[in-house]
Amino acid sequence: MTNSIGEIENAKAMLVIGSNTTDAHPVLGYRMRMAKRKGAALIVADPRRIELAEDADVFLQLRPGTNEALINGLINVIITEDLMDRDFIAARTEGYEAMAAAVAKYTPEYVAEITGVAADDIRKAARLYGGAETAAIFYTMGVTQHTSGTATVLTIANLAMLTGNMGKPSGGVNPLRGQNNVQGACDMGALPPVYTAYQAVANEENRAKFGQAWGAELSATPGLTVTEIMDGAMEGKVKALYIMGENPMLTDANLHHVAEALAKVEFLVVQDIFLTETAAKAHVVLPAAAFAEKSGTFSNTERRVQLLNQAVTPPGEAKADWEILQDLAQKLGFNWQYAEPWDIFDEITSLTPSYGGISYERLYVEGGLQWPCPTPEHPGTPILHGATFTRGKGLFSPVEYTPPAELTDGDYPLVLTTGRNLYHYHSGSMTHRSKAIEAHSPEELAQINLEDAARMGICDGDLVKLSSRRGELKTRVQLTDMVPPGVVFMTFHYKDAAVNLLTNDKLDPVAKIPELKVCAVKMEKSAS
Amino acid sequence: MVKLTINGRNIEVEAGTTILQAAEKMGVFVPTFCYDPQLSLVGACRMCVVEVEGARALVASCCTPAGEGMVVQTDTERVLTARRANLSLLLANHPLDCLTCEKAGNCRLQDYCYLYGIEKSEFSGEQKEFNLDDTNPFFVRDMNKCILCGLCVRTCHEINGAGAIEFIKRGFDSKVTPAFDDPLEKSSCVFCGMCTDVCPVGALTPRQGMGKGRSWDLDKVKTICPYCGTGCGLELFVKDNVVMGVQGDVDNPVNRGQTCVKGHFGVDFLSSPERLTTPLIRKDGVLVEASWTEALDLVASKLKEVKGTEIAGLASARVTNEENYLFQKLLRMLGTNSIDHCARL
Numbered sequence: 001m002t003n004s005i006g007e008i009e010n011a012k013a014m015l016v017i018g019s020n021t022t023d024a025h026p027v028l029g030y031r032m033r034m035a036k037r038k039g040a041a042l043i044v045a046d047p048r049r050i051e052l053a054e055d056a057d058v059f060l061q062l063r064p065g066t067n068e069a070l071i072n073g074l075i076n077v078i079i080t081e082d083l084m085d086r087d088f089i090a091a092r093t094e095g096y097e098a099m100a101a102a103v104a105k106y107t108p109e110y111v112a113e114i115t116g117v118a119a120d121d122i123r124k125a126a127r128l129y130g131g132a133e134t135a136a137i138f139y140t141m142g143v144t145q146h147t148s149g150t151a152t153v154l155t156i157a158n159l160a161m162l163t164g165n166m167g168k169p170s171g172g173v174n175p176l177r178g179q180n181n182v183q184g185a186c187d188m189g190a191l192p193p194v195y196t197a198y199q200a201v202a203n204e205e206n207r208a209k210f211g212q213a214w215g216a217e218l219s220a221t222p223g224l225t226v227t228e229i230m231d232g233a234m235e236g237k238v239k240a241l242y243i244m245g246e247n248p249m250l251t252d253a254n255l256h257h258v259a260e261a262l263a264k265v266e267f268l269v270v271q272d273i274f275l276t277e278t279a280a281k282a283h284v285v286l287p288a289a290a291f292a293e294k295s296g297t298f299s300n301t302e303r304r305v306q307l308l309n310q311a312v313t314p315p316g317e318a319k320a321d322w323e324i325l326q327d328l329a330q331k332l333g334f335n336w337q338y339a340e341p342w343d344i345f346d347e348i349t350s351l352t353p354s355y356g357g358i359s360y361e362r363l364y365v366e367g368g369l370q371w372p373c374p375t376p377e378h379p380g381t382p383i384l385h386g387a388t389f390t391r392g393k394g395l396f397s398p399v400e401y402t403p404p405a406e407l408t409d410g411d412y413p414l415v416l417t418t419g420r421n422l423y424h425y426h427s428g429s430m431t432h433r434s435k436a437i438e439a440h441s442p443e444e445l446a447q448i449n450l451e452d453a454a455r456m457g458i459c460d461g462d463l464v465k466l467s468s469r470r471g472e473l474k475t476r477v478q479l480t481d482m483v484p485p486g487v488v489f490m491t492f493h494y495k496d497a498a499v500n501l502l503t504n505d506k507l508d509p510v511a512k513i514p515e516l517k518v519c520a521v522k523m524e525k526s527a528s
Numbered sequence: 529m530v531k532l533t534i535n536g537r538n539i540e541v542e543a544g545t546t547i548l549q550a551a552e553k554m555g556v557f558v559p560t561f562c563y564d565p566q567l568s569l570v571g572a573c574r575m576c577v578v579e580v581e582g583a584r585a586l587v588a589s590c591c592t593p594a595g596e597g598m599v600v601q602t603d604t605e606r607v608l609t610a611r612r613a614n615l616s617l618l619l620a621n622h623p624l625d626c627l628t629c630e631k632a633g634n635c636r637l638q639d640y641c642y643l644y645g646i647e648k649s650e651f652s653g654e655q656k657e658f659n660l661d662d663t664n665p666f667f668v669r670d671m672n673k674c675i676l677c678g679l680c681v682r683t684c685h686e687i688n689g690a691g692a693i694e695f696i697k698r699g700f701d702s703k704v705t706p707a708f709d710d711p712l713e714k715s716s717c718v719f720c721g722m723c724t725d726v727c728p729v730g731a732l733t734p735r736q737g738m739g740k741g742r743s744w745d746l747d748k749v750k751t752i753c754p755y756c757g758t759g760c761g762l763e764l765f766v767k768d769n770v771v772m773g774v775q776g777d778v779d780n781p782v783n784r785g786q787t788c789v790k791g792h793f794g795v796d797f798l799s800s801p802e803r804l805t806t807p808l809i810r811k812d813g814v815l816v817e818a819s820w821t822e823a824l825d826l827v828a829s830k831l832k833e834v835k836g837t838e839i840a841g842l843a844s845a846r847v848t849n850e851e852n853y854l855f856q857k858l859l860r861m862l863g864t865n866s867i868d869h870c871a872r873l
């Protein structure tokens with residue numbers, strides 16, 4: 001997030017796109033509704049009539065995979081009706097002309113054809129967003145898990161810059177990070193091309209700095225991303241795979257491919273708290289401690305680094321991941337001597353400028369700090385891009401609409417889109433083992449529209465077979481008007497109805513994110 | 529700024545500050561049931577009454593702004609009598625099963641009765657006889673214990689926005705319940721559990737930990753939720769090395785005590801019998817228990833057998849910064865940059 005959670009309730013206008021906030025980030029959903037009760041305008045854009053849509057001033061129920069066209073449409077109206085912030089554009093940005101030229105054809109009428117949203121609703125939304133004193137944009141995987149994900153993110157940035165909504169309280173562009181420490185994992189360099197805080201591996205100085213600190217010769221060869229790792233395993237290029245606390249056997253697109261890849265790897269180590277679907281395939285399984293059984297830090301979606309305190313000891317011989325990694329490093333001949341997580345944190349801060357001023361002492365006393373926090377005196381940064389952007393001027397990017405990689409046809413006439421529900425979490429290795437949650441929400445209920453159901457003679461609770469070009473599964477259904485006709489929604493929480501057997505692993509070319517939000521499927525009634 | 533006197537001491541506060549807030553600022557205790565700084569003011573419970581010089585009646589300090597030159601007394605005989613009468617009325621209608629009540633030791637009704645010496649009610653009358661709502665797996669609602677402070681109702685409407693519960697009927701029959709007096713499972717309730725956190729008495733009790741530990745036996749440990757990227761602060765209640773319950777951490781700036789169902793009721797996976805407790809090594813196709821030495825020796829030797837660039841690793845969006853840092857450090861030291869995690873999923 002460019003901005004902070006505490007600012008949400010004071011927003012004047014909010015555009016929530018591709019985020020089922022009340023289910024996936026419930027506390028942020030509460031804050032959005034608080035803002036709404038205080039008079040903020042709320043625009044919700046989603047293929048499903050999600051809970052937040054009930055509170056919306058305008059609900060834009062767009063076809064799955066048409067986000068960038070919709071945003072371009074909003075920009076088109078804002079330019080046509082002169083709702084943009086000319087001073088901001090002049091002082092803080094470049095590339096406006098090219099972007100404006102690109103969106104010229106995205107008139108509300110043209111966008112209505114692509115998205116299925118009424119042209120007047122597009123106008124109304126643009127006026128609410130563009131006319132507000134400050135307006136914030138929130139999005140999640142509904143934007144990024146598309147082959148056009150990066151394009152959509154760019155045009156979202158266009159929209160925010162166009163209206164001068166950057167660097168202001170209750171404004172900004174706010175991707176809501178899905179997992180408790182996904183921000184931290186990125187910050188810590190758990191990404192192929194970068195060390196901590198996005199310091200590029202390709203840069204020789206960075207390699208020298210980290211190499212010296214770690215006492216090792218570091219490789220300049222670019223690393224592989226998750227999907228490339230799986231492909232590499234298939235081709236025999238990746239021989240040993242070490243998975244810590246992930247369950248790609250349920251969360252990745254096109255599971256058959258993942259299963260084949262994992263079966264091909266010569267040596268698979270999985271470190272986890274449960275024998276997950278992935279761990280069950282491993283050659284060695286290492287038992288790890290869970291969040292309450294260790295100390296350390298997490299970094300949340302607003303870049304706030306917060307302290308975890310150990311409450312209980314790990315079960316049996318399970319150990320904290322950092323202890324396991326240290327033991328292994330020592331066996332590999334590396335002289336690692338960390339007595340406590342804070343020794344590791346001190347090393348991190350010494351190598352990571354944006355974390356440089358953070359310490360356990362400060363976290364304990366000040367209760368969390370938002371990076372960038374470069375010096376011990378620095379108060380942390382609740383709002384990014386205050387006076388300048390990271391690259392100096394903000395760059396507008398012309399963005400064109402491209403349809404999803406897989407479209408419906410006679411064989412696969414329905415669009416399948418995926419997401420979360422409120423109760424379960426991700427692959428569910430934790431929530432399925434929570435008694436109350438599992439009792440309340442024990443099985444997948446795919447959402448299908450009443451019209452589709454009536455046509456196919458399907459009743460609430462029936463079992464159906466869903467198939468795509470990649471696989472098939474059986475699931476029970478709920479009939480609902482949350483999804484429009486022609487669209488099926490499933491979560492990826494349940495292994496008995498593992499939706500990623502069906503999803504498309506076609507990637508966004510830049511971010512390498514698979515198109516989990518759109519694929520073509522067919523549905524048949526199933527007897528058992 | 530406004531100057532006033534509370535219990536003979538002078539204080540200066542910003543205009544708009546209530547008498548209660550001013551008193552709290554001075555460290556002067558004023559009892560409350562229906563007050564919560566994050567919720568709208570209703571002044572319904574009358575526990576916070578104080579005497580203001582020149583005012584005919586006692587005033588509810590939670591919703592009376594401090595005035596210039598005000599002279600306030602928080603514990604005159606008149607105030608204490610009013611509070612005692614108030615407690616006595618509540619008690620007339622409240623089950624006295626403190627011996628087994630989960631809330632004992634952490635109950636404001638119990639605390640105030642102790643403080644003001646109310647052993648039993650001076651009033652006698654009918655007792656409420658509502659059915660327990662124990663139809664959901666998360667918490668039990670016993671409206672016989674409810675003192676109608678309305679904190680849960682306001683939390684549900686003003687913090688969550690779910691608006692699942694309301695007051696119905698008036699007077700003696702008044703109660704807090706979902707629309708049509710349905711069980712919660714049939715309402716718009718999303719089981720965030722925040723109503724159970726604010727209930728000052730034993731009317732709303734989480735099932736986890738019921739009958740497993742008195743409130744005074746529980747250690748409280750503050751940490752961060754293991755689920756979504758919001759990063760809510762949680763307070764874990766621990767006894768005998770087991771997490772018995774969870775509440776939102778009101779001091780955490782991110783969530784200010786707010787939670788969703790996962791953070792509040794979803795961390796009992798910690799003591800699941802399915803937890804991995806020893807390393808496992810695949811032998812003849814099956815995973816069998818092994819010692820740490822055996823397992824790590826094997827991993828180390830296998831990693832040394834292959835070229836650095838043939839090694840890849842998936843780190844985790846679920847483990848700490850320190851652990852992700854070490855993971856990529858280890859793999860990069862082994863000569864590979866193929867480190868990723870599921871940020872994209």
Ligand code: SF4
Nearest residue numbers: 684717718720721723
């Ligand atoms: S659990 Fe949450 S949603 Fe349900 S009644 Fe209580 S406050 Fe409302």
Ligand code: SF4
Nearest residue numbers: 753755756760788791
């Ligand atoms: S309590 Fe709910 S909203 Fe808060 S971090 Fe946990 S999962 Fe997210």
